[in-house]
Amino acid sequence: QKEVEQDPGPLSVPEGAIVSLNCTYSNSAFQYFMWYRQYSRKGPELLMYTYSSGNKEDGRFTAQVDKSSKYISLFIRDSQPSDSATYLCAITNNAGNMLTFGGGTRLMVKP
């Protein structure tokens, strides 16, 4: 079993839809939760990170963490074609800066 699981998709939605992207993880030592966005043939870039359980909002993006279920989510409101990318969750513990990545979910937002 992988430490971090993510549905690869692709997930196809119409413009304006609310998108939900999810990851599950197995190691309860993980404390920091990140979402990276990766456009085609580019390197990943950090979208959001959160430390605790609960919600964190940044514009159209909301990151949600449920440590009791070992489940993290990224919600995108009013999705735009420019949101079309692969979204990677990444998780780390307190021991340093090493990230464990999920496999990524490919999102396509159609005009």
Add this chain to the structure above:
Amino acid sequence: DAEITQSPRHKITETGRQVTLACHQTWNHNNMFWYRQDLGHGLRLIHYSYGVQDTNKGEVSDGYSVSRSNTEDLPLTLESAASSQTSVYFCASSASGRPADTQYFGPGTRLTVL
């Protein structure tokens, strides 16, 4: 503006050859990382460095080596390239070892081993 660059962007080589991928960052970051990205596996850590002369093995280090002689560069060497090492390679850097420190990624090198 500070940045992280990788070269070459594309490389085709033959089985058994030694290959070196370059990574250069101008952030003056202490931490540097090498990942490979394959379909179905996401990003997997190959090697990382927390400073000059420091190198550590990651999850998939067999067949790869790194050396860190200065802050800016962390070259990745494939000692004897194998077809299983066909992948997209990403270099990243971060300022410190704090868990929440952002890792900044380079544009990637697409390596094909024939």
